Amino acid sequence: MKASWAALLIALVPASAEAAKLRGRVDGFRNLLNPVWAEAKDPKEHGYSFREPVPTVRAEFRRLFPHAPKEICIAALAAGPQKSPPPVLVRIGGGRTTPVTLVVPPGTRLTFQNTDPFKHRLHGVGFPTFQPADTVRGATREWSVPGPGVFEIRDELAPSLRMWVVGDPTVAAIAYPSMKGDFALSVEQPGEYTVQAFFAGKKVGPAMPVTVKEADLDLTKTPLKVGDEKAAAAAEKADAEKAKADAETDAKGGDK
Template identity: 45%
Template sequence: MTRRSRTAAVPLLLLLLVPTGVLAATAKGRVVNTQDLLNPVWNEAKDPAAHRYTFREPAASVPPDSRILRGHLPKELTLVALADGAQPLKTPIRIKVEGGRTSFVTLVVPPGQEIRFENHDPTPHSIYETTGKGGFDKGTMQPDGARSWTPPGPGKYEIRDEFSPSLRAWVVVEPKAMKSVYPNRKGEFAIELEPGNYEIRGYHNGEPVGEAMPVEIKPAPAEQQLKDPLKVGPDKKKDEEKKEEPPKAGG
């Protein structure tokens, strides 16, 4: 190779080494104040008139905290990064219908996102959108069957099942929904985002809960720990202190 050809090859090599796109970073954090999050289907179930479930007194060996019915965070609490310019995925989001419930229970998507419900149960399901305005009417899904649906526009849509009253889910169409993730049982989460400014917000039962948390994602490092926790409910201790605070003397 001549000196001239070697010199000409250098810019090409540099071009191959320089990244051509913006690299995303993984933001890690945790959610707190989840104690009041509970799917309303459980209140429906414990009504004796519903003839649904029998709630028995736990054994004496069960710790007091474990006797309290709580929400299942990995399925029911959606954490959404909000920013301008959100676009739907090119492929449908798959939602499993199994055991009389959906995975996930609350889904937050940008406009135009296709959703595919898949029946993983050995029995049929007939899911539908409750208001009738979502364009998703009752339709039987046989075992291993599926139905696809694209919500017509921004708003909240509730999904129920004609055959399984315990199935209750929500789809929220939010124009700023860039990306959604679900925490683990401990409330820990990780979300991959491109550098920029976002708000992270929790959604439960189809509604925003707690406080929106502003975050800035920087180009580096690849993993970035969020300084503050995401609050999805009121501070319990502060609320108790307010209740116990003695009334002020009148002037």
């Protein structure tokens, strides 16, 4: 998997011997909440008949933070518009796409490949250029980003599958962090850039302006803080209280 994922990055970022590496790190991504999983845990969504925490797993790991290597996209945004990269491969499998969030210049062609042993039926939400169509096992489907903006893609046959494509003409390079949060951006041209993290189609954390010269840059000392622990803790607490209230309501209402 990693090989194909690397191929994606290679395809997205123009290879150049003179490309500068921006090494950085995202921090606090465990304070983010995957919207699909968070929605699925809501009892009102009827996503399960029972769901219980395993006591031996520490509470900090029970938070439904995203799988950073697929869901957090780090983009280097240039000062001006950038050329569209070669087609980007998006794999459909395992209940999600890889990547989940993608930031590319408008006009970029995306190739969706079904890696599951059963069919999918992707479609765009709220825009007409990506109508529902079956993609059988191993087949591909192409779509070009129509313009700037956020485009959500879903699967009629797999409700948990949601993908966000952000069309931004200034995207010069993108990267996905590791499980530890480390990432490396390859920027071909020197200049002024802004490093920005995207998650679920939205910007998360502060933008980090950088000046790229010929040498590589190490940004790990100033990590991109994409999630606030206090806010996450407050949200988690509110969520727990809401769940408790719902459980009490259900208990009063009886088992339906």
